[in-house]
Amino acid sequence: MTTTDVEAELRELLALAERRYVAGNPRSERRFREAGAVLPGGNTRTSLYYAPFPVTFVAGEGQFLTDLDGHRYVDLLGEYSAGLYGHSDPRVLAAVRRVLDEGLSYGGPNNYEVELARTITERFSSVELLRFTNSGTEANLFAIGTARAVTGRSKVLVFESGYHGGVLSFRGEAPLNAPYPYLVCDYNDVPGTLAAIQRHRDDLAAVILEPMLGGGGAVPATAEFVRTIREATARHGVVLIVDEVMTSRLAPGGLQERLGVVPDLTTFGKYLGAGFSFGAFGGDRRLMERFDPSVPGSLSHPGTFNNNTVTMAAGLVGLREVFTPEAVGELNARGDRLRDRLNALFAEFGVAVQATGVGSILGLHFQRSPIVSGRDIDPAPDKRALLHIELMLRGFYIARRGYLALPLPVTDADLASFVDAVGDVVATHRRVLR
Structure with a gap:
């Protein structure tokens, strides 16, 4: 496949994923349209916006979030690291x-x-x-x-x-x-x-x-x-x-x-x-x-x-x-293990994806080349959007830009399921991620 072919297929796959997302979230879409009448762009915090529209959450418990359409997500974004304690300690x-x-x-x-x-x-x-x-x-x-x-x-x-x-x-x-x-x-x-x-x-x-x-x-x-x-x-x-x-x-x-x-x-x-x-x-x-x-x-x-x-x-x-010193060590060790498992998975599938970060904060990037500064990062907006939408459709919430900040209530079983979900996305879209 040529680069042009890959880009065209990527756009088509993203469009298909977005249609599934829209079909599954009619109440959130309606709420987003209503919000636009009083909030510019339908939001009051730019980082929370993503296309075609963000879901509206109505409840959080432990490591889980529930949206307006009744979907339940494992929260791996942790309010951009502010939600370290989960939703109901x-x-x-x-x-x-x-x-x-x-x-x-x-x-x-x-x-x-x-x-x-x-x-x-x-x-x-x-x-x-x-x-x-x-x-x-x-x-x-x-x-x-x-x-x-x-x-x-x-x-x-x-x-x-x-x-x-x-x-x-x-x-x-x-x-x-x-x-x-x-x-x-x-x-x-x-x-x-x-x-x-x-x-x-x-x-x-x-x-x-x-x-x-x-x-x-x-x-x-x-x-x-x-x-x-x-x-x-x-x-x-x-x-x-x-x-x-x-x-x-x-x-x-x-x-x-x-x-x-x-x-x-x-x-x-x-x-x-x-x-x-x-x-x-x-x-x-x-x-x-x-x-x-x-x-x-x-x-x-x-x-x-x-x-x-x-x-x-x-x-x-x-x-x-x-968040005792003992809890600090346990959570960050869990994040390091997750990063290692993801990078092993990406290597196994031969895709140009990598996980960066330290401890319980991770970044997902679509490249093989080393990253030592922000200038090194491939923006890859369509790939980031595809991964984000596909993971939400599988019940996992991360940032559109590929950022994760693990909250304390997240379990090893949750993270194992997340690795399986990422593996499923990578296997399904391997052709455009190489």
């Missing part, structure tokens, strides 16, 4: 119900925030002091603002395909980005990054780094890359911000622990709110104590819901009782 639910009875918004300090802050500082050794926010995006904005305010410098070094929130995205055009003066380097490019730090050292406030590209394709940083950046930033007085909004789940002390690096600031979000809006930034005392309002000239950090009682209480129980 009894310990989290008990904490939330207790708070609902106690009252929601006090407009003052509460008992839970101190305990959650203490638990985070105990878990993540680089964090001496921290502040809560409402999202990872906010956390990264405040971390960058802190670096700029403390250093008196303006520039921020970021990495191509990096994602630090809706207004800090470096995956293609991003006209809504916060208007900082950015320097953009290639991920895992040691010489290029070192040269940029050296060249701009006098006006470089911060380097912000994901220790694994999350939204950029689950591409891990090399230890050499991260440690070299740490040495260079320390040498030139540049603040190193490690964005662990996604990756803090990959080891008891975050991926920074596995890589052996101590940043100046770390940002958090996602699962640490146990399913509720959450963000935090923290790190070295000399930086974070600038937020002490009792000190003249302190930095201001307001936020109505920063310490909302539901998030604080749920997050505390989640981190202390659910």
